[in-house]
Amino acid sequence: MISVEYRNSTDDSVFDGFQQSLQSNPVGVFVINIEGRLEHVNERASKIFGYDSVEEAHGKPLSQLEFFFSQPIVARINQLLIDREPFKIHCFPGTNLAGHFAHYCLSCNCSLASEGHANGVFGIIEDVSDQVKRQQELKSRVDELSILSQISQEVSSAIDTEEVLKVILTGVTARQGLGFNRAFLFLLDDDSKMLTGRLAIGPTDAAEAGKIWSSLEQDDRSLPDILSLYQEESERSNRSLTDLISGMRIDITNGSLFARAMQERTPLVVGWETELDRVTDRILNRLGEKQVAMTPLVTRDRPIGLLLADNAITHEEITDHDRQFLKLIADQTAAAVERSYLYRDLRERAVELERMNRKLAETQHQIIEAEKMSVIGEITSAVAHELRNPLTIIGGFANLMNKNLDPGSSDTEYLSIIISETQRAEAVLTDVLDFSKASKIKDRPLELNSMIHQVCDMLSVRMGNGRGRIRLGLSDSELPLWGNPDQLLHAYYQILYALMQDLPAEAVPKISTYSLSGDCRMEICCDHAPQHRGDVEKTLMQYFGSNNNTKRLSLIVAEETVKHHGGNLGVESNPEEGPVLFVQLPLHKEIADA
Amino acid sequence: MPKLLVVDDETFIRMLYKKEFESDGYEVSLASNTDEALNMMETQQPELVILDIELGNESGLALLNRLRQKYRDCAIILNSAYSTYKSDFQSWLADAYIMKSSDLDPLKDKVKTLLAGDACGRRK
Numbered sequence: 001m002i003s004v005e006y007r008n009s010t011d012d013s014v015f016d017g018f019q020q021s022l023q024s025n026p027v028g029v030f031v032i033n034i035e036g037r038l039e040h041v042n043e044r045a046s047k048i049f050g051y052d053s054v055e056e057a058h059g060k061p062l063s064q065l066e067f068f069f070s071q072p073i074v075a076r077i078n079q080l081l082i083d084r085e086p087f088k089i090h091c092f093p094g095t096n097l098a099g100h101f102a103h104y105c106l107s108c109n110c111s112l113a114s115e116g117h118a119n120g121v122f123g124i125i126e127d128v129s130d131q132v133k134r135q136q137e138l139k140s141r142v143d144e145l146s147i148l149s150q151i152s153q154e155v156s157s158a159i160d161t162e163e164v165l166k167v168i169l170t171g172v173t174a175r176q177g178l179g180f181n182r183a184f185l186f187l188l189d190d191d192s193k194m195l196t197g198r199l200a201i202g203p204t205d206a207a208e209a210g211k212i213w214s215s216l217e218q219d220d221r222s223l224p225d226i227l228s229l230y231q232e233e234s235e236r237s238n239r240s241l242t243d244l245i246s247g248m249r250i251d252i253t254n255g256s257l258f259a260r261a262m263q264e265r266t267p268l269v270v271g272w273e274t275e276l277d278r279v280t281d282r283i284l285n286r287l288g289e290k291q292v293a294m295t296p297l298v299t300r301d302r303p304i305g306l307l308l309a310d311n312a313i314t315h316e317e318i319t320d321h322d323r324q325f326l327k328l329i330a331d332q333t334a335a336a337v338e339r340s341y342l343y344r345d346l347r348e349r350a351v352e353l354e355r356m357n358r359k360l361a362e363t364q365h366q367i368i369e370a371e372k373m374s375v376i377g378e379i380t381s382a383v384a385h386e387l388r389n390p391l392t393i394i395g396g397f398a399n400l401m402n403k404n405l406d407p408g409s410s411d412t413e414y415l416s417i418i419i420s421e422t423q424r425a426e427a428v429l430t431d432v433l434d435f436s437k438a439s440k441i442k443d444r445p446l447e448l449n450s451m452i453h454q455v456c457d458m459l460s461v462r463m464g465n466g467r468g469r470i471r472l473g474l475s476d477s478e479l480p481l482w483g484n485p486d487q488l489l490h491a492y493y494q495i496l497y498a499l500m501q502d503l504p505a506e507a508v509p510k511i512s513t514y515s516l517s518g519d520c521r522m523e524i525c526c527d528h529a530p531q532h533r534g535d536v537e538k539t540l541m542q543y544f545g546s547n548n549n550t551k552r553l554s555l556i557v558a559e560e561t562v563k564h565h566g567g568n569l570g571v572e573s574n575p576e577e578g579p580v581l582f583v584q585l586p587l588h589k590e591i592a593d594a
Numbered sequence: 595m596p597k598l599l600v601v602d603d604e605t606f607i608r609m610l611y612k613k614e615f616e617s618d619g620y621e622v623s624l625a626s627n628t629d630e631a632l633n634m635m636e637t638q639q640p641e642l643v644i645l646d647i648e649l650g651n652e653s654g655l656a657l658l659n660r661l662r663q664k665y666r667d668c669a670i671i672l673n674s675a676y677s678t679y680k681s682d683f684q685s686w687l688a689d690a691y692i693m694k695s696s697d698l699d700p701l702k703d704k705v706k707t708l709l710a711g712d713a714c715g716r717r718k
Binding site for chain 1: 604606610613614662663675677681682683694695698
C-alpha cells in the first residue's frame with residue numbers, strides 16, 4: 001500500500017494544523033493510491049462525490065466514480081501515473097452518487113514517493129456551478145446585446161419595410177438572443193384605430209422547430225447568417241404563420257389587453273393565469289398559445305404597431321427580463337419602421353419629382369420650340385407684309401400699263417412677265433403668311449359675360465336703327481371659360497346676329513347667363529312678348545332645331561365651334577318663357593375653383 | 595358717278611387705286627390718315643370706302659368703328675396686306691375684307707357688288 005507522507009519530521013504541530021486545514025478546506029482535496037482507490041478525501045471532496053462522510057469515501061475505487069468523472073477523465077487520471085504530467089479541467093458537468101448535477105473544476109498531479117516513483121494522484125476538485133451560471137448569464141447578456149447591435153446594423157442598411165420587419169422578428173426569435181419561439185408583428189392602420197397583422201416568424205410545430213433550430217445551433221452564427229438560414233429553412237413555416245395573422249384586425253379602442261398595451265404604451269406579459277377579455281382570448285386561441293409577451297411600437301410619442309412573441313413550442317416561461325428586452329427590440333423596431341416609411345415616402349416623392357422633371361423638360365423643350373416658331377412666324381409675317389405693298393404697287397401699275405398699251409407693242413411681253421412674276425411672288429407670300437398665322441391665335445382664359453357685352457356692343461353698331469336692342473340678365477359672378485377668343489366671339493356673334501335679323505323689331509330678346517353643373521350657360525328668350533312666341537319659335541327652329549338641314553353656313557360654323565370647345569347648343573321649350581335658345585360651354589374649372 | 599374713298603398711308607397704292615377705279619368710271623377721293631378720311635367723308639360723302647388697316651401709327655379698325663356708327667349706309671371694304679385681321683372681332687363690322695394684291699379684280703368685283711346691293715339686300 002502506498003501512503004503519502006506529508007509529515008515534516010521537525011514540526012509535528014505544523015503538519016497536524018495543515019491536515020486539519022485540508023480536512024475543512026472549502027475546496028475538495030483527494031488522493032488516489034496506486035491501486036486506484038481513494039486514499040485520502042477531505043469533507044468537501046466526499047460531499048462533492050456524493051458520499052455521506054469521509055469514512056464512507058475512504059478506500060472506494062475510482063471506477064465507482066466513472067459516472068461522475070466520465071470515462072475520458074478517469075483515463076486521464078490513470079495516464080497521470082504513467083506520464084506524470086499534471087492537468088487541469090476547468091469545467092466539466094457531472095452527476096454525483098447522490099444524483100446532484102453540477103459543474104466542476106478538476107486539477108491533478110502525480111504524487112511521488114521518496115524513492116522517486118509515482119505512488120498516487122493528488123487531486124483538487126471544486127464546484128464551479130455558480131461561476132458557470134454567471135458565465136452563462138453573462139454570455140446571455142452579451143448575446144442579447146449582440147443581437148440588438150446586429151439588428152441595429154441590419155435595419156440601418158435595410159430600407160424596405162418588409163425587409164426591416166423580417167430582420168426584427170428574426171432577431172426576436174434568434175436562439176442566441178431573446179430566443180422567443182415565435183414573433184408576430186401588427187401595424188396600426190392610417191386611422192390609428194385598428195391593428196392589422198403584417199408578418200410572423202417561427203416554426204409551426206415542434207418537428208419543424210427541431211429542424212430549424214438544429215440548423216441554427218452552430219456557435220457564433222451572426223444575425224445575417226441566421227437571416228439567410230431562415231430564408232432557406234423556414235420560409236414555408238413563416239408563410240403559414242403569417243397567413244395565421246394576415247387579415248387579422250384588432251380594434252384598439254375596445255378595452256382588450258391589446259388596446260391596453262397600445263393606449264398605456266407599456267409592454268405586457270399575458271400569463272397562463274391572466275384573466276383574458278373576449279377579444280384577447282379569441283386572438284390567443286387562434287395563435288394557439290396563452291402565454292405571450294406584447295409590447296407596443298412607439299415612435300415620436302405615437303404608437304404605430306405592436307410586437308407579440310411567445311414560446312408556443314418550448315412553453316418556457318416568459319420572464320420579466322424577456323419582457324424588458326422585448327421592449328428594447330420594439331423601440332428599435334418602431335424607429336426602423338418609421339425610417340422605412342420615411343424612405344418609402346421619399347422614394348415615392350423622388351419618383352414623382354423625376355416624373356415632373358421629365359415633364360418640365362418636355363414642356364421647356366416645347367416652349368422653346370413654340371417660341372422659336374413664334375419668332376420665325378412673326379419675322380416672316382413682318383417681312384411678308386412689308387413686301388406685299390410694293391408687290392401690289394408694282395403688279396398693279398404693270399397691269400394698268402398693260403391695259404393702256406397698244407396690242408402690238410413690244411413692251412406687252414415684258415409687262416406680262418412683270419405681272420406674272422409679281423403674282424408668283426404674291427402666292428409665295430400668301431403661303432408664308434398662312435404659316436405665320438397658324439401660330440398667332442391661341443386658346444386662353446375667357447369670361448362669358450364680358451364676351452356677351454362685346455357681342456352686344458358690336459350688334460348694336462351693326463344693326464343700327466334701334467334694332468339690335470337686347471335685354472341683359474347676366475350672372476353676378478364671373479363665368480370663366482377656356483378657348484379661342486376669336487372663334488367663340490364669332491360663334492356668339494353669328495348666333496345672335498342670325499336671330500336678331502329674323503325677329504320682329506318689337507321682339508327684344510333677353511340674354512341671361514348662369515352656371516349650371518360645371519357648365520356656363522347662355523340663354524336667349526323673348527319672354528316679355530308672348531304675342532311673338534310663334535315667330536320666335538319659328539326662327540329658332542329654323543336655325544337651331546335638331547331636324548333642320550337648311551342652316552346658314554355661319555351658323556353651322558358657330559355650332560361646330562361650340563362643340564369643338566366641349567359645349568352644345570339647342571332649343572328648349574319653356575312654358576313660362578316660351579322657346580329658349582341655349583349655348584352651354586364647360587366652365588374653366590381651375591379658374592372657377594380659384 | 596359712284597364715289598369712292600381710298601384710305602391708305604401708301605402713296606403709290608392710293609395712286610394706283612385712283613387710276614384703276616377712275617378708269618372704271620368711279621369718282622375717287624384719297625386720304626392718307628384718319629383725319630383726312632373723316633374730312634373726306636364730310637365733304638365728298640362717298641358711297642364706299644376702301645380702308646387700309648395699318649395706317650402708319652393709326653388703326654384702320656378704330657376708324658372702321660367710327661365710320662360704321664356715323665355713316666351707317668356707307669359700304670366699307672377692309673383692304674390690307676395682313677390676313678390675320680380677318681379673324682379680328684372688330685373687322686367684322688366691315689362689309690368685306692379683301693387682301694391687297696397686284697390683281698385688283700377681286701377688289702373691283704367686291705366694290706361693284708356692294709354698290710349694286712349685296713345678296714342680303716343690306717345696301718341700297
